[in-house]
Structures are given as structure tokens and as C-alpha cells.
Amino acid sequence: MNRRTPASGIRRYLNAVNLGGLAMVVLSTLPLYWMIASSFKGPGEISAAPPGLVPESATLGNYAEAFVRNGIGRYLLNSVLVSSVSTVAVLGLSFFAGYALARTPLRGRGAIMTTLLMLSVFPPIALVVPLFLLERQLGLLNSYAGLIVPYVALNLPFAIWIMRNYLVGIPRELEEAATVDGAGPLRTVLTVIAPLARPGLFTAGIFTFTATWAEFLLALTFNSEDGHRTVPVGIALFTSQYTVPYGTLFAGAVAATVPIGVLVMIFRRSIVSGMTSGAVKG
Template identity: 65%
Template sequence: MSRYRRRTGVRRYLNVVNIGALVLAAATSLPLIWMALTSFKSPVEAGAVPPTFFPDDPTLANYGNALGSAGFGRYLLNSTIVSVSSTAIVLCLALFAGYALGRLPLRGRGPIMVALLVISVFPTIAVVTPLYLVERQLGLLNGYWGLIIPYVAFHLPFAIWILRNSLLDIPYELEESATVDGASPARTLLSVILPQARPALFTAGVFTFTATWTEFLMALTFNAEDSHRTVPVGIALFSGLYEIPFGTIFAGAMAATVPIALLVLIFRRSVLSGLTDGAVKG
């Protein structure tokens, strides 16, 4: 009887967890669904009071206005350059730093990991002003490196945590066997450790790319010229003088969401594997 009660209790617990997950997923998806539906509404219907949920007369004019605007293509290119460059640099540095902090006998690894954790949760708004002054002195404003460098600095600690925790799970026997076979430390890292750390790399890469693609505050502050603005800033500038074109703004936002959605769909298994295999372990 006790075993039956235990099984019943586990089933009830799982049912409650599943229901809670569905409610959370619905609450999270509702703004995205609203944005997608509004992107097909006419300007009159998008600003109607009370608002309508489904468009009465769906139109693609908003997508034509957003994608056909003078600078939207340039905004997409700028975001791609900044996000891809930042992600590549973060993954490269995080791999070596995670290897050193996770597998080498270094002193002070605990304080270093705590410092990285503090940096990763530090609010961006608190450092925007001093960063702006530094970049102005160095001549980095209105350029790609003015965004890439702070993006790397802010997202590298989180990537190091993910890579370090994942590398801790790799058996040391693999590394010892490569050393016995005469492989150099760099060769061992690239040929033995790197293939085992792919899920964690995908996890860190997806999180870094998403964060840099959607970042707004630093992109707005450090780039005043239209030629180097990114997608979030460009979409914010769609607002007109006498009206706010909600349909065009939401259409641009939907177009900017497509790369992130594709990235998550393509690498979803690797991301889940990276999170469960090592990213959430101490």
C-alpha cells in the first residue's frame, strides 16, 4: 500500500509540475503571439480601443514597410556582425578559461569563479556612463568594436561558468591517454576536450548570441550614427512624429526574432544537453 501511495504521490506531483509548465509557457508565449498577430493588422486596427486579438483584415503591408525601410537591412547586417563576432570571441576565450579553471591545478579558482559570477549579474545600466566616457576617449564610439568589446566583457563570465562546469565532467583518462600518445596540451584541448564540450559550447553560444542580438541600452548609447545601429535600436526609431506605427514595429520585431528562433530550433538538443550535463552543476 505504501508503494502504491508513493507512486500516486509522484504522479500527482508530476501532473502539478506539467500543469505549471503549461501555464508558464502560455504566459510567456502570449506577448509573442500578440506581437505576431498585431504585425498583420492595419494601423487603424492596431491602435483600436478596445483592442482586437485577431486581425479582421490581415495585411502584409507592415512587413513591407519594415523590411522596405531605408536602414532596416543595414540594421540586420550590423546586428549580425556584432553578434557573430562577440559570440565567436566569447566561445574562444571561454573554452581556454574554462579549461584552465576546471582542469588545471590553479590556485584561487574559487574566488575567481565567485568574481565571474558577480560580474555576470552586474546591471548594465550601472556601467553605461563610465563605459561611454572610456569609449569616447579611445575613439570606439559609432563603430562595431565599441559594442563587441563590452558585449564580450559582459557575457564571457557566464560562458566560462558553463564551459568550466561541463569540462569537469570529462574523464581525466581521455586527457592522460592523449598525453601518453605524445599530444601537446593545445592538441589535447582541440582534439580530445573540444568534441566532448560541444553541447556546452552550443549552450553558451546560443545564450550569448541571443543576448547580444537583443541588447538595446549599450547599442543605443554607443552608436549615434545610423550606419552602425543594430536592429533593436532601428526598430525603436520606427516611431513617427504624430503616431506610433505599432504594426510596422511589431513586423520588424518579428523579422528580427526569426534568426533567434531558428538558432534555438536547430540547436535545441545540444542546448538542453549542455544545460543538463554540466551547466547547472557546481
């Protein structure tokens, strides 16, 4: 007579969890694989039924079409510029604002944090018309600043939330020791606190960069000139009135995804550390 031991039950549970995790990985990576594989297919293979999982005759024609004829390289450079400047500005402002909320005795701190959280989920579509009118009066339409300024304003509340929650976990004794050694407040913050807050900065930076990189509505509304369009708008305009170049769209999507994937792979440990050590603290 076979009896189930607790160890065998735990083993079966872990195997089920592993299988479930493997299934989730496959399901989450399948769209990415399909996008990459389709970017190397010709028009006939993309529209074939049933579709093939592997390109029968791989071609770089879609990438040549995206970069040479449609100029996606220029859109990528615009996105890199806008997203990088916006991210640096957000990190600089959110670090000092988060430090003030973490260390300074402020009245109504809970209300401030609640307001920041509410602002971080505020729908940007509600601000398109007033922002468009304001930027038209200021002469910021069809410029990099016309995107950078609203991007910084929209992403700053969530970045402050992340930084404040991370900085709360840094011991005050480190600042007191630096003060005893003769360091001033600014030097203490920059040389002692900032290095320890790098995981939180990486987390806020990746969230900000990804949000600005993928933003479509404001970029489409504020920059109608081709020279200042970002990559999401540029890819959306690949289509014409009568045709939809799916292969070119897939190639452009792959080119737009690569920078984000590279950043996540490089800073993955810092991102996980920042999310688990700082972003979940109250």
C-alpha cells in the same frame, strides 16, 4: 464504497501537473502569438476595441514599412555581425579560460569563480559613462568594434563560469590516453576536449548571442549613426514625435525574434544538454 488507491492519486496528480504545464505554455506563447498576429493587422484592427485574435484582413504592409522605409534589414545585418563576432570571441576565450580553471591547480580558484559570478551580474548601466569616454578617446564610437569589445568583456565572465563547470565533468583519463598516443597539450584540447565540450559551448554561445542581440543601452549610446545601429535601437527609433506605428513596431519585433527562435530550434538539444550536464555542476 469507493476507495482511492495510490495509483488513482498519482494519476490525478499527473493530470494536474499536465494541465498546469499546458497553462504555462499557453501563457508564455500568448504574447508571442499576439505580436505575430498584430504584425499582419492594419492600423484600424490594432486599435480596435475589443481587439481581434485573428487578423480580419491580413496585410504585409507593416513588413514593407519596416524593411523598405525604415531599413530594418540593415539593422538586422549589423546585429548579426556584432553578435556573431562577439559570440565567437567569447567562446574562444571562455573555452581556454574554463579549461585552465578546470584542470590547472590554481590557488584561490573559489575566489576566482565567485568573482566571475559577481561580474556576470554587474549592471552594465554603471559602465556606460566611463566606457563612452574611453571609446571617444580611442575613436571607437560609431563603429562595430565599439560594440564588440564591451560585449565580449561583459559576457565573458558568465561564459567562463559555464565552460569551467562543464569541463570539470569530462574525465581526465581521455587526456591521459591522448598524451600516451603522442598528442601534445594543444592538440589534446582541440581534438579530444573541444568535441566533448560542444553542449557547453552551445549553451554559452546561445546565452552570449541572445544577450548581445537584445542589448539596447550600449548600442544606443555608442552608435548614434544610422549605418551602425543594431536592431533594438533601430526598432525603438521607428516612432516619431506625433505617431507610434504599432504595426511597424510589431513587424520589426517579429523580424528581430526570428533569428533567435531559429537558433534555439536548431540547437535545442545541445542547449538542454549543456545546461543540465554542465552549467549546474560546481
